[in-house]
Amino acid sequence: MELVRRRVATRALAPGEKLPSIRGLAASMGVSPSTVVEAYDRLAAEGLIRSRPGSGFTVVGSLPLALAEVAPPVDRAVDPFWVSRQSLDGGPDMLRPGCGWLPAAWMPHATLRRAVRTLAKADDALLTDYGATRGSLALRGFLARQFAGEGLEVGAEQILLTASGTQAVDLIGRLLLQPGDTVLLDDPCYFNFQALLRAHRVKIVSVPMTPTGPDMALFAQALAVHRPRLYITNAAIHNPTGATLSPQAAHRVLTLAAAHDVTIVEDDIFAEFEPEPSPRLAVLDGLARVIRIGSFSKTLSASVRCGYIAARADWIEALIDLQVATNFGGPSPIASEIVFRAMTDGNFRKHLGALRTRLAKKRREVSGMLEALGIRPWLEPRGGFYLWCCLPDGCDAAKLAQAALREKVVLAPGNVFSIAQTAGNWMRFNVAQMSDPDLPAILRRALKSAAD
Incomplete structure (x- = not known):
């Protein structure tokens, strides 16, 4: 399948051109004819090739150019949709201390x-x-x-x-x-x-x-x-x-x-x-x-x-x-x-017990890291993965989130949670999403940028 896709993508096989016969391709690749049949059937199901009775398989058309996912605008208003869209649509290289779920590696x-x-x-x-x-x-x-x-x-x-x-x-x-x-x-x-x-x-x-x-x-x-x-x-x-x-x-x-x-x-x-x-x-x-x-x-x-x-x-x-x-x-x-x-x-109950223990340790660890940056947790939760934190005096959470986003870090500024808009210097942190060793340095730079 990859061989055919590559030949189509590089124009070695043009639209309408006939593919090698099943027996011929099986012999040249050293696989069984049934393997080639399955590969051709799958490619036909994808719409890349077409079966013509009595004529074998032909190329339908060229593969579309690979397009990157369209990211949400960085400069859009920081509102309740901002955090959701940045968290859900960010690429795999995005850090997500502002999202509302556990990392995939923490799940059962x-x-x-x-x-x-x-x-x-x-x-x-x-x-x-x-x-x-x-x-x-x-x-x-x-x-x-x-x-x-x-x-x-x-x-x-x-x-x-x-x-x-x-x-x-x-x-x-x-x-x-x-x-x-x-x-x-x-x-x-x-x-x-x-x-x-x-x-x-x-x-x-x-x-x-x-x-x-x-x-x-x-x-x-x-x-x-x-x-x-x-x-x-x-x-x-x-x-x-x-x-x-x-x-x-x-x-x-x-x-x-x-x-x-x-x-x-x-x-x-x-x-x-x-x-x-x-x-x-x-x-x-x-x-x-x-x-x-x-x-x-x-x-x-x-x-x-x-x-x-x-x-x-x-x-x-x-x-x-x-x-x-x-x-x-x-x-x-x-x-x-x-x-x-x-x-x-x-095993699920055992997973939950281990997860609660792991989160308790992570909350303590992240609390210490944040306090070293001048970010103070409001209280010590009994469980879960959130810390609601007060930022250093004069720091605007929305500006901090925008500065962090420029370094591929999604944060959750306080006013997206506040109907009265009274949480401008507060931030919600997801401790389970804060294991990257570069994060303290990124937050420090973002704090400085937000204060400038």
Whole structure:
């Protein structure tokens, strides 16, 4: 196949020209005719050559010129989409301390490969059919058992699998929000909450985050003044701050939400990174007015996309209809099967334990490195891979991110997480993405450039 591609690319074989016969090429290369047949069939499937009955194989056309991926503009506005696009579209030589996922080398490859191999023995329907509207019963049953271990009694029928955690938020927004409604977010918060809510054309109001939860006085004031429809938050290892909700704050949030008829969406995506479970709004509330969402992208694979929603039965029924309308069925049955097989693999729990230990060590190491540069972590998180840091006095995080990008380093400046735009000298660092030995020197140069 490479021989034919090379000859076409160098114009040794012109469009319309006949390829060597199967037997002739097999003899000249010292391979079996069946090997040449398979190579020609694959090239025909790619569209490079064509089979003409009675005439052998001919070249369809020349290979297109190799084009580099188009990178996002460096000088575009530093907003919630800036970090996402730079992180997702950057080349393999890009360092990503600002991205929101673990390095590929840290993920459970062996577990995933075993799960993928099981697909070879799966029923034909799993490989070809649409997914059931609620998603895989096996995976939903697994999640229900996990939730029961936390004290959240919920049946599999109250769990809806989605294409991703982002789609889970989108579906909830479609169900519960109308343009012009108000949604309450933490400040700072996960930047894609903002991007998605703006697509729903709602008003966003924020409340400052503290190390133990939202500022309760301002939270109560925001509910009374703005009367939001939803409050969206992370309870376990808050993104980006790493804060953990205290029992007192959890109780107060639920009490105020009930008094003001606010529905809470609790994103549980970082729960597996905690050494011990912290208070969960969904558990304390029993899914009366709290909706739990999550996905497996942080601990298992961001490539095998699958999320979930756990909520009241009537809401799940309405969400199913919305998912059918927007996705025609549940998430990919193949993705759901891979997730189920991987999550129930005995080695996955061992992987998580080792990952928590590795991250704890890395957080300490990166904290020391950053402090030596004058960058101070806000708090020491109980788990996870983020450090929310204050930059040296007078340093603008957006300028620092732009300076670092010129040296192929993607950073996540504070104001992309802040609705109120009060985090101009803050930065979120992903400690797992900070192993390159050149990074301290790059950050030092970028700090100097941002201060000039």
